[in-house]
Amino acid sequence: MYKYQQIANQLRQAFTTGAYAPGAMLPDQEALAKTYHTTRITIRKALQLLIVEGVVYSKRGSGTFLRKDFKPDDGAARTTIDDPLGTTATQRGHQVTSKVLEFAARMPAPDEQEALLIGASDPVYVIRRVRYVDGKIFSYEHTIMPTKVIALTEAMLEGSIYRQLHEAGIRVAGSHRRVYAIKATTDDVEALGATLNDPVLVIKQTSYTDEGEPFEYSESHFPYATSSVIADVEIDPLNQG
Template sequence: MAYKYKIVADGLRKQIQQGKYPPGELMPDQNQIAKEFSTTRITVHKALQLLMIEGMVYSKRGSGTYVRKDYIQSEHGDNYGKVSPIDKPLGATTTNQGKKVTSKVLELSARIPTEEETTKLLIQPTEPVYVIQRVRFVNGEVFAYEHTIMPTSITTLTKQDLEGSIYGHLQKDGLNIKGSHRIVRADEANKIDVENGIANKIGAPVLVINQLSYLDDGQPFELSESRFPFKTSELTADITL
């Protein structure tokens, strides 16, 4: 059975897609939405968090929740904004089962988040975040360079945890990883890419995935950028019509 907040999120998403709340529109307050869906304000809050992660709405302190002005209604209907197969939260260890996956940890530190990190991770400006940098290897070959920001409140991480699977560590902590919002793009290699074996020269093409992942309660737990060698990287998606 689906969580109630997901049912509410689906209902609000459909209303936005159908034009009930156009781009830039102020949505009803959480108490009104709770009454409409016969639920609690806490459930509505989680539903709106999910739509924020998807990039459909944003919250303005002291004013309310708005539909993003850059939101464009999709001709693909209900498929808009949902997690697609290519966006499933699968790490290198899961996608390379049967192979030897290792990591070289470049950084594990903590600091106060930037304004962007605070907004995307839905945390307070004073809540510390981990800064994680590591290079992943599959069967001894460079697979990816990862730069990850994660709230320290989510879990306690050690260098040993980073040498293995972070997602595996979270699951052992009893956390259920639900989904991701990903942007896949091409980029030119920079100095860090060259230093870590992602590219052989500055300016060479690399594959980049920017990702915001969240738990089953709608809480974002990871803001990351992964960079892959273009010659050995490919993305696969199963599309069902």
């Protein structure tokens, strides 16, 4: 685990134990760097991770604050629209497990070729998983990944695919995402325990390595009753014309 991740965990623990009141301003980056015996760059990365998770927010010219709606005992699973990593990374502090519904390899469909920039003869993995956070259903994932990216096993899929990528030296740069709602399908009934035609939140994404190569084309479904998507929008006061 990197230093900035360790610091983010320690800050998160401080928030959970009530060391900071909801809405409280955090010490500035220089003070935090001295407290944690590190650099401001490392602190900045730790705070950015917490911003992505929706734990803190930054107000230009004022500082970084613990969210006013933060609840120390809030164990609800949630995702943010700009989460750059997988469920295991974005749900730190929670137990994340998986149930593999399908793991196979085949040739890609035309839309998969287009999204992943591969040819018709380039095989892909087909991965369907149910993800659980603290024993509760979090999402149903349907992922298409070129087999050339990394060699996977079903045992690996029960954990974190992104961790496997990291251990293989593959750096994840980000994702292009589309968020929308659909009516629950028979797959959602099977995977999420949803009722047919009930609303389901969908995040469809293509993810890229830091070299700009698409490595994942996926669709994640979330039960409407227990999930929410959060987006923080920062507005530049100089461009409000």
